[in-house]
Amino acid sequence: MRPLLHEIRRNPLLWLLAFVPIVLAAEHLAPEAQTALFVLSVLAIVPLAALLSHATESVAAKTGDTVGGLLNATLGNLTELVIALAALRAGQYMLVKASIAGAVVTNTLFMLGASFLLGGLKHHVQEFNRATARIQAGLLFLATVALLIPSAVSQADSAPAAAFAQKLSLGLSVLLIVAYALGLVFTLKTHRELFVSAAHAEGEDEAPWPLGLALATLAGVTVLVALVSEVFVESVQVAAVELGMTPAFVGFIVVALVGAAAEMASAFSGARKNRLDLSVGIALGSAAQIALFVAPVLVLLSYVIGPSPMSLQFWPGAVVMVLIATITANLVTTGGRSTWFVGVVVLEVYFIFAMTLYLLPPGLR
C-alpha cells in the first residue's frame, strides 16, 4: 500500500479521490439532485482515471515489453470503456456514440494541439518520431472510413436501412478489431525497431508499483469507476439542461475531457520536457485505440448486455468532425516537426467544434 499512499501524497490530482465516497453517499441521500451528482461524479472520475492509468502502466512494466505493450494497448482507455458500458447498459446509445466520437476528436485535436502549444512555448522547434505518428494516423483514417461509409452509402431512414446498418456495423467491427490486432503485431513484434524511442521514453519516467498492488488497484478502481460512471450517466442529461449545455456538447466535449484527464496530464508533461514522442504517442495512440478497439467492442457487447444491438452509424455532424480531426492529424504529423503555432491551429479546429456543439440547438441535430 505504501507506493499507493506515496503516489497520492505526491500527486495533488489524486486528492480528488475524496469525492468518490462523497458521490456514492450523495447518490443515496439526494438521488434527485442531478446537477450536484453530475459535478461530483466528474470530480470523482478524474482521479480514478489517473490511478487506473498508473496501475495499468505498472502491470505493463512488470510483464515485459510485448505483453506490457499489449496490456497498455487494451486497458489504456479502460475509463472510457467503463463509462461507455454504463451508458450502453442504460440504453443511452446517443451518449455512447457521442462519447466515442468525442474521445477520438478530443485526443486528436485537444490533447495533440495543447501538447504542441505547451511544448512549443518552451522549445523553439520540436521533433518527434514520424513512424509512430503515421501508423496511428493511418489507423485513425481507416476507422474514419468505417464510420463514414454506412452514412455515405445509405441515407434512408427505413426498416431495411436500419437492418443494413446493423449487419454492416457487425462486419465493420470485426474488420476494425482485426486491423487493431495486426497493428499491435506490427508495432510490438515485426517492426518494433521503428517505434523504439516512444516505447523507451514511456518506461523511464516513474518507478512502477509492485505487481500485486498494481493488479489489486486495477481491479478495485475499475469497480469504483463503474459505480461512479453509473451516477454520471444517470445524471448527465438533466444536469446538462440545468447547466445550459446541449446534450451534444456534454457527450462530445465534457465526457471526453473527463475520461482523458489522466492521459492529458502525462502528454502535457512530456511535451514540456521536450519528449514530444511521448505526447504524440499518447494522443494519437489513445484516439486510434478508441476508434479501432473500444468502439467495435461496444458494438459487439451491445448484443450481450444492451437492450438492443448498437450500430456504428453516427450522427453525420460527428462523422464530419472525426473526419476533419483525422485529416488534421495526418497533415500536422507528416513533417515530424512542431512549433507553438501548429498547436494553435490544431486547438482552433477543436474550439470550432466545441463552439458549434455548444450553440447547436438540440432540435437541429
Add this chain to the structure above:
Amino acid sequence: MRPLLHEIRRNPLLWLLAFVPIVLAAEHLAPEAQTALFVLSVLAIVPLAALLSHATESVAAKTGDTVGGLLNATLGNLTELVIALAALRAGQYMLVKASIAGAVVTNTLFMLGASFLLGGLKHHVQEFNRATARIQAGLLFLATVALLIPSAVSQADSAPAAAFAQKLSLGLSVLLIVAYALGLVFTLKTHRELFVSAAHAEGEDEAPWPLGLALATLAGVTVLVALVSEVFVESVQVAAVELGMTPAFVGFIVVALVGAAAEMASAFSGARKNRLDLSVGIALGSAAQIALFVAPVLVLLSYVIGPSPMSLQFWPGAVVMVLIATITANLVTTGGRSTWFVGVVVLEVYFIFAMTLYLLPPGLR
C-alpha cells in the same frame, strides 16, 4: 505462333482459354442458363485479358520508348474498355459507371494494398519511386474532383439538372483527356528522367513477341473479348440475383477484379521480387488511365454508339469510395516506403467497401 504456344504452356492462367469456345458455344446451346454463362464468361475473359496485356507490351517494346509508352498508356486497359463498350451498347449505364468506379477503386486499393502486403511479407521495408506514384495519385485526384463536382453542385433530380449534368460531363471529359495527354507528354517526354526506374523495370522481364504475332494477337483477342463481353453483360444481372449478390457488388467488385486479373498477376509478382516500382506503377497508372482516359472516352462514345448520351454523374456512394481511394493512395505514397502493415490498412479500406456493397439492399442505392 511458336512464342504464343510457348507462352500458353508456360502460364497456367492461359489454360483457361479453353473456356472461350465453351462460353460461345454455350450461349447458342443454352441462352437461358444465365448464371452458367456468367461464370463461363468470367473464366474466359481472365486469360484473354492476360493475352491482350502481353500483346500490348510486345508491340510497345518493339516500337521504341515513346510510342511504346503511348501504346501501353492507351491500350493497357483495353479489356475494361471493351467490356464497358458492350455494356454501353446495351444501354446499361449503371453497369458502365459501376465498372469504371470499381476499376479505379480496385486498382488503387486492392492491387496496391495486396502488392504492399505480398511484398512486405517477404521484404522488411520496401522503397519505390515517389515521382511516379505522386504524378498518378495527382491525376487520380483531378479525376475525382471531376466526378465529385457535378453531384456536389446540383442535387436536384429534374430535367434542367439532367441537361446541366450532360453538358458538364461533355466538358469535363474533354478536360480529363487533355490532362491525360499532357501527363503523357510529361512522363514520356519533358521529364522522363524522373520516371526511369519504373520504365526500365517493365522492359527487362519477358522476351517480347515478334511484331506481326503481337499485332495479330491484339486484333484477334480484342474481337474475342468483345464477343465474350457481350455474353458477360447480358448474363450478369440475372446471375447476380441468383448468386445472391447485389448488382452494385457485381459491377463494382466482380467486374473490376475480372478486368484487372492480368495486371494483378504482374503487380503481385513485381512486389514479391522487390520491384515495387513496377507494382505501384501498374496499380496507380491503371487507375489513372481508367479515370482520365477510359471514362471520358466512354462518355464521348455514348453519343455515337449508345442509345442516349451518358453523363459523368455517379451514384454518390461511388463518388465517396473513389474519393477515399484517392486520398488513401495519396497518403500511402508520400513517403515512398512500404511495409506489410501499410498493405493491410489499404486492403481493409477495400474490404470495408466490398462488405458495404455486398450487404447493401438494392432499394437503398
Add this chain to the structure above:
Amino acid sequence: MRPLLHEIRRNPLLWLLAFVPIVLAAEHLAPEAQTALFVLSVLAIVPLAALLSHATESVAAKTGDTVGGLLNATLGNLTELVIALAALRAGQYMLVKASIAGAVVTNTLFMLGASFLLGGLKHHVQEFNRATARIQAGLLFLATVALLIPSAVSQADSAPAAAFAQKLSLGLSVLLIVAYALGLVFTLKTHRELFVSAAHAEGEDEAPWPLGLALATLAGVTVLVALVSEVFVESVQVAAVELGMTPAFVGFIVVALVGAAAEMASAFSGARKNRLDLSVGIALGSAAQIALFVAPVLVLLSYVIGPSPMSLQFWPGAVVMVLIATITANLVTTGGRSTWFVGVVVLEVYFIFAMTLYLLPPGLR
C-alpha cells in the same frame, strides 16, 4: 508625384487608369447602360488595384520589417475588401459570399497553378520554401473547417437554424481573426527566420515610393476604388444576364479575377524569374488573408453597415470548392518542388470549377 508618373509610364497596365473618369462620368450620363458600366468598371478597377498594391508595399518598405509585414498582411487585399464592402452595403450577401469563396479558390488554384505552369515552362524543376507554403496552407485548412462546419452540422432551413448559424458565425469570425493575428506573430516575430527567403525576395524588386506619396496614393486610390466598386456592384447582376453568364460565375470567377489582377502580375513575373517563393507566398498568403481576415471582418462589419447581419454559412457547392482548393494546395506544396505539369493539374481543377459555374442554371443552386 514623379515616381507615380514614372510608374504609370513604365507599366502599361496603369494606362487603364483612363477608364476611371470614364466610368464615373458614364454612370451619370447613362445609368441604365448596365452592361457597359460593368465592363468599364472592371477595366477601371484593375489598374487601381495595381496602384493600391504598389502603394501598400511602398508604405510597408518604409516602416520596417514587422510593421511593414503587418501592413502588407492587412491591406494586401484592400481591393477585395472595398468591393465586398460596396456589396455588403447594398445588402447583396450572395455576391459578397461568392466573391470571398471565389477569391480563395482563384488565388489558391488559378494564381498558384498559373505560376507553376509559367515558371515550369521556363525552368525544368523549381523549388520553393515549404515553411511558408505549409503555414498558409494550414491556415487555409482552418478557415475551410470554419466554413464547413455550420453547413455540415445543421442542414435545416428554419428560424432556429438561421439564429444558430448567425451566433456561430460571430464566434467563428473571432476565432479566425485570432488565428490570423497569431499567425502574424509567428511569421513576423517568433519564427521569422523560417520565412526569410520569401520576405527578402519581396523587398528587392522595385524601388519604393516616398512615404508621403505612398500614403496619399493609398488614401486617394481607396476612395476611387470605393466609387468604382459601387458602379460595379450595381451593374454586375444585369450585366451578367445580358452577357449570358450565371450570377454564380460572375461572383466566383469574374470578381475574383478582377480583384486579384495586380497580385497575379507580381506572382507570374516572380515565377518566370525562378523566384517561386514569391509566387507561392502571394497566392497562398492572399487566399489565407481573405479567408481568415477579410471574410470575418465583413461578418463583423455587417452588424454595423449592412441591412442585416451576415453569416459565414456558404452555399454547399462553394464550400466543396474551397475545400478541394485547400486540399489541392496542401497536396502540391508538401514537396516544395514544382514542374509545369503540377501547374496543369492545379489549373485543370480551377477550370473544372469555372466550367461548372458557367453551365450551372441559376435555379439549381
